[in-house]
Amino acid sequence: MSGLRLTGLRKAFGPTEIITGVDLEIADGELVVFVGPSGCGKSTLLRLIAGLESVSAGEILIGERDVTRVDPARRGVAMVFQSYALFPHMTVRQNMGFGMRVNRVPKAEAAERLEKAAALLQLTELLDRKPAQLSGGQRQRVAIGRAIVRDPQVFLFDEPLSNLDAELRVQMRAELSALHARLGATMIYVTHDQVEAMTLADRIVVLRAGRVEQVGAPLHLYDDPDNLFVAGFLGSPRMNFLTAEVQASGRLRPEGTEVDLPSPIPNLRPGRRVVIGCRPENVELGDGPLEAKVRTVEQLGNSTFVHMDCANTTIAAELHQRWGTQGDATLRLTLPTAKTQLFDAETSLRIRG
């Protein structure tokens, strides 16, 4: 196993730059999740690391070895594809043993590695089946098994759970997490699903438009986002944002209201436009300076999401109790100052005290 380092990595397809300069260090044995909206370049970044796309500029180091121009097969990486990419005409055994077959690994050793991986993934019973005779979850395990037998330095997962149904996805997520703990391997995992990112990652890399927006532990990113994009991307429903202007008194007046809210950060320049961010679970209903009109109420049983119109925008509140109010009711709410964050309205960057 080894870590991985990306330096000044760029990738352009024709005149379009997809990856616009990524610097990233991944420690040995770490599970890092690349997350971002579709088209953010996360899959391209993974394919650059795998060697399936050529790098336009920059370096990729695996361990201490520069693999930027090394053939994909010799980089010491194994990849699990979203579509599993199993060979449909081969049995599970042949699929998992394919790499060893083409690399002429001695038969006894190949069989031993294959049996070991099959046992680890509970595939022993299925070794003589073809992919078409397997369920989605089983196919996914075969794809992972094919990666494991190669004993790679880095595992690459490209949205491996997107083709599974919700229940199976939760189960496979737990299995992957356990697998990572058992193998202690360096893993890079690409997903657009922030729940997968939050639950699996040692560290999350949030990508947007080919750039890294922020890197950090899942809860660190959730609690302490660097900018509006990261704040809005992690969490569901997403963080509430109210555009406001700093008053002469230092207080904040949200657009479309006549109320001034206390600022979590003192001494802001009057007239500056800021965005107040507050997570739905921190919004307090019942009393407070802001007036809101209820739009929809989503009852999930253990929690309730209330979506409201407030200060020219929509505000969501998450309550851990049942909530009887229906649409069109008017109520008051508070965004507790200690639990709000401020962002610059122009640059989208976090304003820290």
Place this chain on the structure above:
Amino acid sequence: MNRSPVALLVLTLAPALLGLAIFRAYPIGLALYESLYTTIAGERTFVGLENYVGLLTDSGFWKSLRVTLWFNLIINPLQVALALALALMFVQKLPGMAVFRLLFLIPIGISLPVAVIIWRIVLLPEGFLNGALGAIGLGPYRFLTSPDFALYSIIAIATWKGISYWMIFLVGGLQNIPPEINEAARLEGASAWQRLWLVTLPLLRPTLLFVLVADITINFLLFAPVFMLTGGGPRGSTNVLMYEAYKSGFVFGDMGRAMAIVVCLVAMLLVIVAIQFRLLSSAPAKEAR
């Protein structure tokens, strides 16, 4: 109104079935029927299997059969292999591919008679090809009038005309293989050659089977280039069974013999196609064991 699904089935299938009956079943039946008759002095007489028995001892038939088999033994593997090679090139994302694609699609757009006439001009003793070969000190060769060359010239022309057509089917088959499967094989360390043998070709097998069967059928029944270029000659070197049947029926007026040859040809074709289906479609099942 009758709402029975059977009636509906018959009604909707009727046009296709009618076409099949008129254009396929009827000629085959007619050929079978006619092959049992002979025409002597303008009078049609029932002779049973005599036309077939006659073929057995007919050296002209056997020679023509040898030419047909040799022709097919060369042209079919050649066409499929070239079409596959072109298809593999066709799907590459390389610069200049658009021109390549256009060039290889041109033969499909040219009608066979026109193509044959152009090739005839190219292959004449004083034609373009001999001119080019003469420039490097070779030839001239009698491409269409020498028994050593004529069959191969026809193979070349039919191949030129045919491969782009088969290439399109194979391109379709190749594009049906998800790119990740090849990428996965690449990551596993398979060379380009191994990827072709172990991944691409097995997955292309259904398309290859279709192309091979359809190609053999067409080449067994090839007629126009022979008719237009060599008339079966020189010295019978291009006298395939289809042309032998044509001569027998329309030149010598022995329709019974012509039909017997056609029936033999169709019977051989059916056997060959059946063998191919068995060989190519049972192979994946064997692998599973």
